[in-house]
Amino acid sequence: MKTLFAASVLTALMISGVTVMAQDQKEDYLGLPGDNLNLYAVMNLFQESKTLEEFEKSLNDENSRINNLDLNGDEMIDYINVFDIVNGNVHNIVMQVAISRTEKQDLAVFTVERDKKGNVMIQLTGDEALYGQNYIIEPVYDEVIENSTPNPGYTGNATTVNGRNVVVVKTTVVEIARWPMITYIYDPGYVVWRSSWYWGYYPSYWRPWRPYYWHYYYGYHYNYYDHYYSYYHRWNHHRHDHWNDYYRNHHSHSYYVSTNIRDGHYKSTYSRPEERKKGEALYVSTHRDSGSGTRRNESVRVADGNRRTDSNSSPDRSSGNSTAKSSRRSDSNASSTGRSSVNSRTGSAAGSDKGSSTRTMKDSKSETQVRSSESRSRSEVRTNETRASSPARSESKSSTQVRSTESRTRETTRSAAPAARESKPKESVKRESQPKSKESSSKKESKTDSKRR
Secondary structure, X not given: XXXXXXXXXXXXXXXXXXXXXXXXXXXXXXXXXXXXXXXXXXXXXXXXXXXXXXXXXXXXXXXXXXXXXXXXXXXXXXXXXXXXXXXXXXXXXXXXXXXXXXXXXXXXXXXXXXXXXXXXXXXXXXXXXXXXXXXXXXXXXXXXXXXXXXXXXXXXXEEEEOOEEEEOOOEOHHHHOOOHHHHHHOOOOOOOOEOOOEOOEOOOOOOOOOOOOHHXXXXXXXXXXXXXXXXXXXXXXXXXXOHHHHHHHOOOOOHHHHHHHHHOHHHHHHOOOOHHHHHHHHXXXXXXXXXXXXXXXXXXXXXXXXXHHHHHHOHXXXXXXXXXXXXXXXXXXXXXXHHHHHHXXXXXXXXXXXXXXXXXXXXOOOHHHHHHHHHHHHHHHHHHHHHHOHHHHHHHHXXXXXXXXXXXXXXXXXXXXXXXXXXXXXXXXXXXXXXXXXXXXXXXXXXXXXXXX
């Protein structure tokens, strides 16, 4: 009797647990493959993206955890292609999967329409095979749009989702027109985007991964539902009058996917309800890591800012030090240059004097050599006389050097050169005066010899 009672209690608890679970899944669970591509998350990603290329890349990023589709049954995530079909002022932005080389399956379509005033309406429609009929996600509009009826699920600024009260954040067609993606596709220079990838050819950065069970996927996204339901909601009809034109002319449908849905091959993804806790734990761990990482990054930014402030305040001191160092280097270079120039000139003058005296001693042997030496000595005397007149100038320059402290380096180099010039004329005059007397005596001797003869 007790055993029977315990068994009945256990059965009741199991039934109640299943009932509670069913109630939790009333608005989130479709029982279709579209459960593994949350269109609320897709709409939110579209709003945050700047270009369709960026949107496609983020949509297929494992870290975004939005794409959980495996429609071809190879136990690997399918790559979602994005392309735009433009018809006047309407953009039909399609998300599509290549099931095989010959079959493709549309997942959902963004319908973006801009009127003559620049106002924009947007809706995201899930494919009927994956989401059922009229599964439409759109922003919660503030104003009443013509030819529309209010959604009975939303009254006032609050709604109830899975027993939770959510504050609704409404928007307008003017605000939607300012979304980065909207300004991008309506820019005059916009080049219509069409994904270049196809079956068997995918970007090098993309690495497919094994899909999660639905409860794991739902356990992760469940934490975003307050945000999703605050900004977006389901609508019951299309706002674009010519929606059927896209469906008749551009819709891609896979017979393989339809057969698998009919045969229930996708039901196995719902077989692990215990995985929900793991999905919730994944959300907690990733957001805890991102939060701590953000705090660490913020502290790094502050430290970098302090370093930059210090470095920005120090240039005055560093520039002063560098200026002083450069002036010292220029002083030393100038002084060394002046010394070297003086030494070189003095040495060259002394060498030339010795050479000239030697030559004049040898030139006394012949009359022709005597004449050439006379002309040379006369020219040298003239140059020495002109150089001897330079000390006065050097003295005036040296006086200006004392007065001006800023141009010490330059004036030192200038005054050093005249000093060398001063020393040269005196010595050269003395030394060169001797050959001249010898030459004159040699001339006298030659004249007396000629008379005697």
